[in-house]
Amino acid sequence: MSVPQYICLNGQKTKADQPLLMADNRAFRYGDALFETIRCIHQIPLFFEDHYQRLLSGMSMLKMQTHSLPPIEIMREQISSLINKNRLFGDVRVRLTIFREDGGLYTPNGNKANYLIETSGLDTHYYTLNSKGLLLGNYTEDNKSINRFSRFKSANSLLFVLAGLFKKENRFDEVLISNEKNLIIETLASNLYWIKNGEVYTPRRTSGCVEGVMRKQIITLLINNGYKVVEVEGTSINELLAADEIFISNAIQGIQWVVGIENKRYFCKIVKDINRLLNDWAANYLMDFQEN
Incomplete structure (x- = not known):
């Protein structure tokens, strides 16, 4: 039997196969979102300081409220916790998506941001150079x-x-x-x-x-x-x-x-x-x- 997979939305874990977004979600309607893809080894996100800083810079540029994002150590812990919840024991691919709160047309109703963490297993350990060019x-x-x-x-x-x-x-x-x-x-x-x-x-x-x-x-x-x-x-x-x-x-x-x-x-x-x-x-x- 396969293990149910979970995602983490704003710090709350929920099953990955459950409905998540409303029809007026701004990432869906306008692409009003940023994302990072991060490799994790032993549940540790590699070079996470740089990923996190790039997200903050992008949020500032898009006028999203940067304090909507948890501090870096809490975010790191949430990533590790989700990997553990999903029982992924090898290297892991994490996608961290930041999207503006729902509402508004082109002009947003607000600038608070939501965040979504997704995980999936990788077949290689560390950075394996491709054998075939x-x-x-x-x-x-x-x-x-x-x-x-x-x-x-x-x-x-x-x-x-x-x-x-x-x-x-x-x-x-x-x-x-x-x-x-x-x-x-x-x-x-x-x-x-x-x-x-x-x-x-x-x-x-x-x-x-x-x-x-x-x-x-x-x-x-x-x-x-x-x-x-x-x-x-x-x-x-x-x-x-x-x-x-x-x-x-x-x-x-x-x-x-x-x-x-x-x-x-x-x-x-x-x-x-x-x-x-x-x-x-x-x-x-x-x-x-x-x-x-």
Whole structure:
């Protein structure tokens, strides 16, 4: 018999298969919501300070009341409690969604925020590098705007939905996303990096890419380990085709390496070393957290 799964809405656990939202929910009607996806190991959310701070920054930008969100330690405890309630004993994916209270049309009636925590199990422990490299396509039907919303993960995701359909229809593993200047800045669900002559390149935050929590960790650990990191305004297909290696990153999967774009095939040498450094980085985070 399968174990009933639970979600946590504003601190209260309820069965995941029970009705949850009203028809005038603003996340449903207007995409008036932000979210974070977080990897947890031993019920500990990795790099949670960065996830939490990004949520607070996004809430402030959207004029949601930041005090609607519990303090970081209480939120961390609620995540751990829900993982335990759902009897998830391995690594866990957590989605934390923040949405404005119901009411109003385009103009909200209020700015109080609600929060929803969801959990699901992962098949891997720590950040396991994909054994089979990814094949990337290039989504060019729509471009991502460069604005103050670009760096956050919001419920306004139609561009990514259509890019996901393009990926599925063309049987790609992942697809590239461009900004309004027609510069490639990220992929459907990850930040983007390419390596040329031992140097690591990645689009800077002002390019319109998501200000990824994992991106922050990777840039820091690369610099700390002697790699030269070059942040640029974006890139082109031709520049990516000239790269030696390409990889992408997000908070759940860590690093994934790319084997091909069009007819070009890539190595996975430096990327393996970076993935090892990332796992050491995560292990040190967990050790420091447990000691404190």
